Amino acid sequence: MRVFVSIDMEGVAGVATLDQAVRGGTGYPRAQELMTAEADAAVRGAFDAGADEVVVNDSHGTMDNLLHAGLDPRAQVVTGSPKPLAMMQGVSEGDAVALFVGYHAAAGEQGVLAHSFSGTFRQIRVNGRPVGELEVNALYAASLGVPVGLVTGDDLVCAAASKTLPGVLTVPVKRAVGFHAATSVHPSVATERIRGAARDAVSGHARLECPPVEDTLHVEIDFTTPLACDYAMYVPEARRAGGQGLVREVGNATDLIRLISACLHLSAQATRETAAVAARR
Known part of the structure; x- marks a missing residue:
């Protein structure tokens, strides 16, 4: 059983500012550690549930943020950019489930560091519906027949996931106070919850359904x-x-x-x- 993990940074517990999320900021090295710990928790949860293979795509910014030595050695890591499929590089038809960790709300919505792929985008709509990274990436996974079983991030992206993705599990690791502020759980609490939810999502992947993908x-x-x-x-x-x-x-x-x-x-x-x-x- 193969599991795909897409890990972003803005939705990680303890991350709330651009200083943390952008390379060169004084808070960036610590954010790397927090991001790596949450990715590792998802990987370990997937293996706990019986996964044979787990592929992790570093999906934030330059896509070379993860500290590989801090990850479960059984994980495979897709790193660097540009990638043909960006945040979804590494997912494959036949994967049991996709796990989205450290995600954030879309541009134009409330949420910690909310944006959609780029600061130059005010809003993206697909067939008239506003979408962000969550929805676009879930749509791509669905086109391969891969359901999204877990979304973690702030309370607002988790609420959006619950509305969009049937049966998805969510782990809100922080509550949005503003674009640059959050009330966050302790990192150890976040990783414990993510590992447990990843285990449950992988164990229960057979109950999940992919949303329909329109022809145009x-x-x-x-x-x-x-x-x-x-x-x-x-x-x-x-x-x-x-x-x-x-x-x-x-x-x-x-x-x-x-x-x-x-x-x-x-x-x-x-x-x-x-x-x-x-x-x-």
Whole structure:
């Protein structure tokens, strides 16, 4: 039995600020330790439930945050970026279940460090529904027939998961106080709960169902600035929607992830240009 784990950082217990979540911050090394501990807890829970193989994808930022020596040696780790499937690199058709650890709310929603893939995205909608990393990644897993059995993070992303994913288990390890603030459980409490929930999710994977995946996905991406949208318009077949919006149809969840990734990297140039100009002052 093979289990896939996607681990992000913003939803980890004890993490609440950009100083912690961005490499170079004084709090980043400690956040790495906290993230690694929660990933390890999920891995150990999966093996407790009888998994033969567990693949962990480092899904945060540059995707090379995990301290591998702190992980169960039985785990396989997908590290580095860019990756063709971003946060879902390593999941395979036939996996028993996917576990999403350290996740956060979508851009435009309340939640600790809430965003959707990039700070240049104001909102992403698929077939008219607002989505974040949770929903997009779950959609991709569903396209392979892999259900999501566990989501951990703040109370708001866990509430979103319960509404979206039938039968999913959630572990809220902190309560959102604001974008940059949270009331968190102790790291040892978080890891204990995550290990137990991962064990239960893997043990009960047969009861889970994948949400349906529609044949055509109408994707709308609203950017934070017109310049970010300008760069994203280099995507073939993209159409402009107002000053800061892009629209495109894709035929499957793989192309949805690729579209989002392409827009992320293209629109990042707008951030670099703006930062360069601001630095001159």
